[in-house]
Amino acid sequence: MKLKNLKKLLLLSFFFYLPFSTMAWGVLGHRIVGDIAYSYLTPAAKAAIKKILGTESVAISSNWADFIKSDTDFAYLSPWHYVNLKPGMSMSEVEKFLDKDTAVDAYTKINFLVKELKKKKLPAADKVFYLRLLIHIVGDVHQPLHVGRLDDLGGNKIKVSWFSAPSNLHRVWDEQLINFQQLSYTEYTNAINFTTPSQRKAWQKQTVKDWIYQSYQSVEKVYADITPDEKLDYLYNYKFISTVNSQLVKGGVHLAGLLNEIYK
Numbered sequence: 001m002k003l004k005n006l007k008k009l010l011l012l013s014f015f016f017y018l019p020f021s022t023m024a025w026g027v028l029g030h031r032i033v034g035d036i037a038y039s040y041l042t043p044a045a046k047a048a049i050k051k052i053l054g055t056e057s058v059a060i061s062s063n064w065a066d067f068i069k070s071d072t073d074f075a076y077l078s079p080w081h082y083v084n085l086k087p088g089m090s091m092s093e094v095e096k097f098l099d100k101d102t103a104v105d106a107y108t109k110i111n112f113l114v115k116e117l118k119k120k121k122l123p124a125a126d127k128v129f130y131l132r133l134l135i136h137i138v139g140d141v142h143q144p145l146h147v148g149r150l151d152d153l154g155g156n157k158i159k160v161s162w163f164s165a166p167s168n169l170h171r172v173w174d175e176q177l178i179n180f181q182q183l184s185y186t187e188y189t190n191a192i193n194f195t196t197p198s199q200r201k202a203w204q205k206q207t208v209k210d211w212i213y214q215s216y217q218s219v220e221k222v223y224a225d226i227t228p229d230e231k232l233d234y235l236y237n238y239k240f241i242s243t244v245n246s247q248l249v250k251g252g253v254h255l256a257g258l259l260n261e262i263y264k
């Protein structure tokens with residue numbers, strides 16, 4: 001076996017070993033964020049994005065960054081999906097940490113992608129590649145467990161059960177709470193996408209740091225609430241579905257603001 005193939009095999013076995021649930025908002029969550037964002041795009045942004053994505057909608061393009069994870073050539077993108085934060089940080093501590101942040105993570109990469117996408121002379125292939133990544137990663141930082149702790153891998157190592165089936169805390173937040181609502185992504189968008197112009201204006205003034213801090217405030221509550229091996233079902237849905245929904249709406253509004261700013 002050639003060394004290159006051996007390396008590929010080793011990488012591949014490493015990825016199969018990782019739980020499937022390290023994926024971030026599941027397929028639905030990302031599409032809902034994309035769909036909500038689309039509803040708030042300016043005509044200029046809609047036109048520019050259509051030129052780049054063609055017939056692929058913002059909602060559908062949002063999943064691409066997870067789909068390519070099965071291609072080992074893109075393994076380097078895995079840390080782009082999250083930021084790990086320590087417990088008990090204040091807002092200024094989170095901001096200071098992000099200011100000094102040079103790690104390959106969601107925060108530094110959102111900044112990188114926005115800078116690249118604002119360039120007038122970006123090659124066409126990069127335009128698609130970076131736009132799909134940005135749509136996805138903005139969604140990710142609104143999933144509270146994507147700004148979770150390193151020692152439990154954002155809740156992946158916290159075993160729980162979801163309606164008696166073995167799961168972990170990350171997976172419950174990525175997809176199980178959302179799937180439990182039994183709505184398609186368009187139905188879901190129609191059910192939760194209610195914002196006022198003044199609300200959108202305020203949210204779109206917030207910085208990427210603010211988004212991350214808001215997710216962090218949610219994840220601190222999620223951590224404080226959970227006991228390892230806890231059996232989660234109706235009560236958990238009752239306690240946290242409003243957090244899930246508000247994070248999805250904010251994610252969509254934030255993403256729209258960012259895209260409107262890039263494609264002025």
Ligand SMILES: [Zn+2]
Pocket residue numbers: 023024025065066081136137140
């Ligand atoms: Zn992701």
